[in-house]
Amino acid sequence: MSSALTAKDFTNAQEVRWCPGCGDYAILKTVTRTLAEIGARPETTAFVSGIGCASRFPYYLDTYGFHTIHGRAPAVATGLKLINPNLDVWVVTGDGDGLSIGGNHLLHALRRNVGIKIMLFNNEVYGLTKGQYSPTSRAGTRSPSTPGGSIDSPLSAGQLALGAGARFFARAIDTDKIGLGYVLKQAHGFEGVTMIEIFQNCIVYNDNVFADFTDRDNAADNQLKLQQGEPMLFGADNEKGIRFNPDNFTLEVIDALSNPDQVLRHDADNRVLAQLLVELEKPVALGVIYKNPGESFEKSWHQSPGQRLKRTRSVSEMLHNSDTWVVS
Amino acid sequence: MSDKKSLDSIVVRLAGNSGDGVQLMGSQFTTSTALVGKDFATFPDFPAEIRAPAGTTFGVSAYQMNIGSSPITTAGDRPDVLVAFNPAALKVSLPMLGSGALIIVNNDSFNARNLAKAGYREDPRETGELDSYQVVSVDISHLNLEAVKAYGLSKSDGSRCKNFWALGLLMWMFDRDLDPIDVWIRKKFRNNKVARDANVTALHSGHAFAETAELAEALPRFRVNAADLPAGEYRGITGAEALSLGLTAAAELADRPLVFCSYPITPASPLLHHLARYDELGVGVFQAEDEIAAICAAIGASYGGAIGVTSSSGPGIALKTEAMGLAINAELPLVIVNSQRGGPSTGLPTKTEQSDLYQAVYGRNADAPIPVIAARSAGDCFYAAIEAVRIALRHMTPVMLLTDGYLSNASEPWLIPDMDDLEPIKSNAPPQPDDSRDNQGMAFERNPCTQGRPWITPGMLGLMHRLGGLEKDFETGHISYDPGNHQRMTDMRAEKVKSVAKFIPLQMLELGTEEGELLVIGWGSTYGPIFQAVKQMRQQNHDVSYTHLRYIDPLPENFGELAGKFRQVLVPEMNMGQLSTLLRDKLGLSPTTYPKVTGQPFLIGELTEKIYSMLPPVLEVDGDLVTNRRAE
Ligand code: SF4
Numbered sequence: 001m002s003s004a005l006t007a008k009d010f011t012n013a014q015e016v017r018w019c020p021g022c023g024d025y026a027i028l029k030t031v032t033r034t035l036a037e038i039g040a041r042p043e044t045t046a047f048v049s050g051i052g053c054a055s056r057f058p059y060y061l062d063t064y065g066f067h068t069i070h071g072r073a074p075a076v077a078t079g080l081k082l083i084n085p086n087l088d089v090w091v092v093t094g095d096g097d098g099l100s101i102g103g104n105h106l107l108h109a110l111r112r113n114v115g116i117k118i119m120l121f122n123n124e125v126y127g128l129t130k131g132q133y134s135p136t137s138r139a140g141t142r143s144p145s146t147p148g149g150s151i152d153s154p155l156s157a158g159q160l161a162l163g164a165g166a167r168f169f170a171r172a173i174d175t176d177k178i179g180l181g182y183v184l185k186q187a188h189g190f191e192g193v194t195m196i197e198i199f200q201n202c203i204v205y206n207d208n209v210f211a212d213f214t215d216r217d218n219a220a221d222n223q224l225k226l227q228q229g230e231p232m233l234f235g236a237d238n239e240k241g242i243r244f245n246p247d248n249f250t251l252e253v254i255d256a257l258s259n260p261d262q263v264l265r266h267d268a269d270n271r272v273l274a275q276l277l278v279e280l281e282k283p284v285a286l287g288v289i290y291k292n293p294g295e296s297f298e299k300s301w302h303q304s305p306g307q308r309l310k311r312t313r314s315v316s317e318m319l320h321n322s323d324t325w326v327v328s
Numbered sequence: 329m330s331d332k333k334s335l336d337s338i339v340v341r342l343a344g345n346s347g348d349g350v351q352l353m354g355s356q357f358t359t360s361t362a363l364v365g366k367d368f369a370t371f372p373d374f375p376a377e378i379r380a381p382a383g384t385t386f387g388v389s390a391y392q393m394n395i396g397s398s399p400i401t402t403a404g405d406r407p408d409v410l411v412a413f414n415p416a417a418l419k420v421s422l423p424m425l426g427s428g429a430l431i432i433v434n435n436d437s438f439n440a441r442n443l444a445k446a447g448y449r450e451d452p453r454e455t456g457e458l459d460s461y462q463v464v465s466v467d468i469s470h471l472n473l474e475a476v477k478a479y480g481l482s483k484s485d486g487s488r489c490k491n492f493w494a495l496g497l498l499m500w501m502f503d504r505d506l507d508p509i510d511v512w513i514r515k516k517f518r519n520n521k522v523a524r525d526a527n528v529t530a531l532h533s534g535h536a537f538a539e540t541a542e543l544a545e546a547l548p549r550f551r552v553n554a555a556d557l558p559a560g561e562y563r564g565i566t567g568a569e570a571l572s573l574g575l576t577a578a579a580e581l582a583d584r585p586l587v588f589c590s591y592p593i594t595p596a597s598p599l600l601h602h603l604a605r606y607d608e609l610g611v612g613v614f615q616a617e618d619e620i621a622a623i624c625a626a627i628g629a630s631y632g633g634a635i636g637v638t639s640s641s642g643p644g645i646a647l648k649t650e651a652m653g654l655a656i657n658a659e660l661p662l663v664i665v666n667s668q669r670g671g672p673s674t675g676l677p678t679k680t681e682q683s684d685l686y687q688a689v690y691g692r693n694a695d696a697p698i699p700v701i702a703a704r705s706a707g708d709c710f711y712a713a714i715e716a717v718r719i720a721l722r723h724m725t726p727v728m729l730l731t732d733g734y735l736s737n738a739s740e741p742w743l744i745p746d747m748d749d750l751e752p753i754k755s756n757a758p759p760q761p762d763d764s765r766d767n768q769g770m771a772f773e774r775n776p777c778t779q780g781r782p783w784i785t786p787g788m789l790g791l792m793h794r795l796g797g798l799e800k801d802f803e804t805g806h807i808s809y810d811p812g813n814h815q816r817m818t819d820m821r822a823e824k825v826k827s828v829a830k831f832i833p834l835q836m837l838e839l840g841t842e843e844g845e846l847l848v849i850g851w852g853s854t855y856g857p858i859f860q861a862v863k864q865m866r867q868q869n870h871d872v873s874y875t876h877l878r879y880i881d882p883l884p885e886n887f888g889e890l891a892g893k894f895r896q897v898l899v900p901e902m903n904m905g906q907l908s909t910l911l912r913d914k915l916g917l918s919p920t921t922y923p924k925v926t927g928q929p930f931l932i933g934e935l936t937e938k939i940y941s942m943l944p945p946v947l948e949v950d951g952d953l954v955t956n957r958r959a960e
Contacts, residue, residue: 014806046786048628051797059794059807064786066631067796068624069654075621079628079636080786082614083587087632087786105624108617301612309585309634311610315577316747318609322563323508324744325363327555 007032010042012062018053023174023200027121028060030177034184035063045088048077050097053128054121054200057092071102074109077116078297083309085298088188091118095136096126099155103135110164113192115296117184120157120195121174123202124209131205143205157197158278162271162290168194169274169290173214174201179225179286186288192296213284224280226287231256231263234283244276251276253283268292335552337396339404340498343421344413344434345382346375346389349491354391355739356495356512360504361395362564362741367555368395369856370739371403371929374678376594383437383445385416397553401705401856403738405931409501411494413437413468415446422457430462430548432497434490436469464546466537468494475533476526485523489530496534502550506535558743565742567706567735568598571665574713576609579635581714582721582753587629588637589614589622593644594677595733596667600639619647623664627651630660631795633785635717639665641733642684643674646691652726653696656821658795659772659781661720661727661755663713668732670927679927680734682852683903688728689881689910695818697825699723700880702730704855707742709735712878714750721755722831723824724780730880732902734929735853756782761790768793772805778831779824828882835884839866840873843893846942849919851877851907854900854930861935872939880910888915896942898922900935 010032018024035045045063049055051070058065064087068076073091081089091109098106098120109116125143126132133143133150136157140149161169168190172180180198187194199210208215213222220236232242233256241256241263256263266287267273274290302308340357344350351372361368370393380387394404406426412418414437425431433453443451452458453465472493476486492513499506510528517524538547565573579586588611590600604613612634616622619640626636638648645666655662668684670676684691688700699719703712709731716729759770759782771793774781784791793805801808802816839862840847850858855876862874875890877883891897891911897919899908905921912918922938924930 042792043789044787058796062792064792065794065796066628066658067794067798068627069650069797072620072624072651075616075624076628076631078621079587079589079614079625079630080632081628082612082625083585083629083632083634084785084787104617105621108621301614308607308612309587309610311580311608313608314747315573315580315609318576318606319573319744319747320561320563322565323359323363324561324563325365326559326561327365327557328559 005036005041007036010035010040010061010063012060014059016060017056019204021203022053023123023202024054024057024121026175026177027119027180027198027200028057030180031184032061033177034181037181038185038188040088040188044086045090046080047090047092048073048080049092050094050102051128052094052097052126053202054092054094055097071097071100072105073097074102074105074114074116074118078109078112078114081114081116081298082301085115085296085302089116091116093118093120095120095122095124095134095157099157099160100135107160107164110161110166110193110195112297113165113167113294115192115298117187118193118195120197121200122157122197123200123206124154125202125206127202127205156278157195158289159275161195162275162278166195166290167192167292167294168288169278170194170196170288171199171284171286172196173199173210173286175214183288186291190291191293191299222283224283224285226266226268226277226285226289228266228268228288231260231265233263242280251280335396335550336398337394337400337404338409338550338552339392339394339407340409340411341390341392341407341421341424342411343388343390343417345417346377346380346387347382348389348413349488350389350391350413353491353495354393356509357498358393358564358739359512360499360508361393362562363508364504365554365557366395366397366552367400367557367741368393369400369403370394371734372737376676376678383414383416383442385420385446388417388420390417390421395552397555400555400740401859402929402932405933411498413490413494415442415448415452418452419446419448425461427460428462430464431458432464432466432494434468434494435465436467462548466497471533471537472530475530479522479526479529481522481526486526489526492527493530493534496531496536497538500535500538500549501547502552506531557741560743562741562743564739565707566598566737566739567703567709567731568737569602570707570709570742571703571713571731572599572602572606574710575603575635575637575663575717576606576611577710577747577750578714578717578753579610580747581750582635582717582755584755585634586611586637587614587626587634588612588639589616589625589629590639591616591619591622591644593619593641595669595736596639596641596644596665598736599665599667619644620651623648623651623662626662627655627658627660630655630662631658631785633783635661635663635721637663637665639667641667641669641677642671642687645684645687649692652698653692653694654797655726656696656698657797657799659724660795661724661783663716663720663727663729665729665731667736668730670925676927678733680732680853680929681902681925681927682730682732682854683906683925684730685880685903685906685910688730695822697822697881698726698728699825699828699882700728700730701878702852702880703735704852704876704878706735706738706740710745714753715878718753719828719831721753721783722780723778723828724756724783725824730852732853738853756780758782758784758788758791763790766804767791768805769803772800772802774820778827779820826882829879829885832879832884834886835875835877835890837890838874838876839863844873845871845894845944846873846896846898846939847891847894848872848874848898848900848939849877849891849907849911850874850900851880854902857930857932857935858900860932861939864932864936865939870939870943872943877907880907883914888917891915891917896920898939898942900924900930900938902929
């Protein structure tokens with residue numbers, strides 16, 4: 001059974017039920033292909049999801065899958081990973097599921113560094129409930145629940161992750177096979193928790209919300225594809241670069257051709273840099289933004305204080321481990 | 329007064345500030361009681377605040393115990409002995425005392441400030457208010473400080489020893505050996521020589537004081553006859569301890585790890601604390617970020633093949649409700665422990681109640697039945713926990729185990745079970761992988777007798793399938809919105825819970841005859857007082873019988889028949905009549921409810937009064953009319 005698998009081995013016969021043209025299709029394809037490429041096994045892979053369009057994901061995979069309840073997937077996945085650390089446990093969530101109703105669980109899964117791989121499909125809208133604005137919707141978003149435009153400011157998945165102490169944060173675009181495949185592989189090989197924000201187009205309720213940087217015509221000038229150790233260059237001819245401005249503590253775009261030595265090199269270990277990168281709006285930073293390995297929660301949990309889950313004493317012994325007396 | 333009184337049982341209450349060490353004093357006294365072979369029951373009564381303002385009535389911490397020779401099942405209605413460390417403790421305890429009770433007051437604390445804090449305008453020692461009691465005033469605070477002076481402790485550190493000083497005095501009254509407590513103190517304070525020596529000295533000084541002072545004249549001495557307990561090895565146990573050992577034992581019997589996921593809440597937290605120390609017994613404990621995460625992580629652990637358990641009290645259980653529905657739909661085993669407390673909302677966190685029965689049986693969205701069982705006493709929590717796990721694994725269902733604040737903290741002597749006498753717990757084996765079949769259907773091939781599906785866990789080769797909260801097809805296990813299928817699945821879920829009744833023992837009577845005038849039905853922690861009340865009534869030849877429910881839903885198959893043989897049914901409960909409603913609903917019974925929601929357990933006297941009031945004035949015995957009322 002250990003022969004090489006293909007994407008097909010991870011796909012099941014269920015009819016996929018997302019809207020035609022939904023970004024989820026592209027993600028599904030890249031995920032199954034990547035699972036095959038990284039040598040994952042269907043029997044040791046589990047996908048756990050919450051509620052929302054994205055959370056239907058496990059139904060379309062021939063791995064173990066658990067479609068749980070709204071917002072709680074990280075908690076269920078934590079329990080599963082604790083009991084069986086050898087599993088690859090992926091969590092599929094969305095901006096409503098993960099950042100609104102399930103914000104608390106996401107926050108704590110990230111800070112604990114549970115070795116679960118979280119994919120957050122961000123489409124800045126509630127799809128399954130028919131188009132209400134979400135916690136990542138930009139202020140002014142018109143939706144059935146905000147006919148005059150939303151008034152609250154959006155939450156940044158990256159800021160949340162870094163603020164919560166996540167040790168791995170990456171971003172990708174739904175249709176970008178290479179970029180998404182790359183971060184999935186990086187996440188898979190990482191010991192602790194990983195969070196990947198995927199910009200996912202909801203063609204029905206929020207079409208083109210990311211077009212300003214995902215459209216082919218806009219991509220070169222608006223995407224900063226990060227590579228560890230490489231200079232932060234973008235533009236059709238890599239003519240633009242990113243520089244740190246020490247006067248106002250921000251990143252800024254410069255002419256890379258005339259100032260090559262001022263262009264920053266990407267250093268995913270650098271938390272401060274990661275915080276600046278997730279803030280950057282134009283261009284949008286993509287790829288592995290932050291990566292700082294540390295022992296996973298499940299590993300520490302199994303080691304401390306004794307050997308958890310391994311029976312080394314009998315209950316019988318414990319029953320008598322107290323002041324006892326005999327009645328004859 | 330110094331000749332020993334010989335008694336069958338005696339109720340002792342210790343009361344003081346949270347910081348007076350009353351709970352420690354009580355538990356040590358209980359241990360010494362156990363070691364001399366007396367039966368006992370205890371009831372710690374804590375204030376809701378951790379260190380409530382000293383001297384106030386709401387800050388009183390108390391420990392009550394009933395010691396005796398005949399089976400003791402409650403902490404006693406009316407204390408015979410009260411040790412009051414301050415005026416507030418006296419004020420709170422006074423209404424509970426039996427007439428003629430002995431009150432030992434700590435004289436030193438009866439100053440103007442403490443009297444005012446307790447709400448006394450005048451000193452009750454001088455107003456005649458205590459005339460019907462036997463009052464012994466002892467300068468506990470300063471005699472203790474005198475005793476420990478040599479250790480150079482600060483006044484506040486020195487006065488911490490006064491619980492042991494008072495314990496020494498109590499030990500003399502009950503003619504107890506100081507050695508076990510002496511040993512315990514030396515062990516407890518082995519790293520703090522000064523505290524160790526000071527406490528030992530306080531203990532012995534209190535004892536010597538009682539013996540030598542002229543007080544020996546005033547202080548009565550008690551001799552409590554030894555209990556007639558079944559032979560075997562015993563230990564003292566609280567409900568929380570028994571429950572944690574029971575869960576652990578169940579995991580061993582099932583040969584599975586136990587993963588306990590919880591969020592701190594009063595009065596459920598002791599379970600979390602006990603289990604956190606059982607890692608060598610195959611237990612993993614996960615303190616989650618909230619109640620919902622706790623149950624979800626437990627579900628995740630069950631999904632992974634462990635026995636997932638979560639625990640909380642009413643408000644936390646409410647938060648877990650949606651996830652219980654998920655476990656029902658996913659057909660995963662899970663145990664949910666509810667240590668009930670007074671409510672609604674935050675209610676009375678440290679006080680006991682049985683008011684989450686509706687929540688347990690009826691309190692979920694949709695038709696979402698789960699088996700519900702309840703523990704009756706501290707030691708019984710052990711067996712109830714094993715039974716909960718057994719049902720969960722057999723039927724692949726969440727199970728609700730009800731206990732309460734009283735049971736969690738109460739302690740009693742417990743005959744230590746032999747693990748070899750307990751039946752192993754089986755789980756539903758996974759099928760053999762079969763390429764010619766759809767895995768999804770194989771995961772939902774249910775045992776027709778239990779409706780339990782195979783427990784397939786991620787990692788098993790060739791059995792990959794999808795679980796979820798969406799309705800699935802009865803046969804194929806794939807998502808289904810088919811109307812007929814939803815009916816069939818709903819029927820299956822109801823049948824699953826009903827089928828539990830096929831595996832449980834028939835209901836028996838605790839006391840009484842198979843038919844008659846009045847049947848008292850109890851459930852949960854009311855066992856102790858009801859048992860005593862019915863026993864007393866029967867000793868007076870009243871026609872009253874008693875049965876106690878472990879299985880709340882489903883009820884034992886013969887329960888309707890059993891109850892139907894009595895003209896009247898009485899249900900005393902620490903709620904407004906929830907079991908009564910259930911019995912009306914499930915069996916068409918028309919019970920009389922006796923509700924009590926004061927945050928305190930039933931008193932035996934309250935129950936005998938109630939039972940008495942329900943009995944007809946006369947009854948027919950062999951054609952003769954005889955009175956069924958006790959002599960007025
Ligand atoms: S509503 Fe939007 S996100 Fe949901 S399936 Fe349709 S296109 Fe995709």
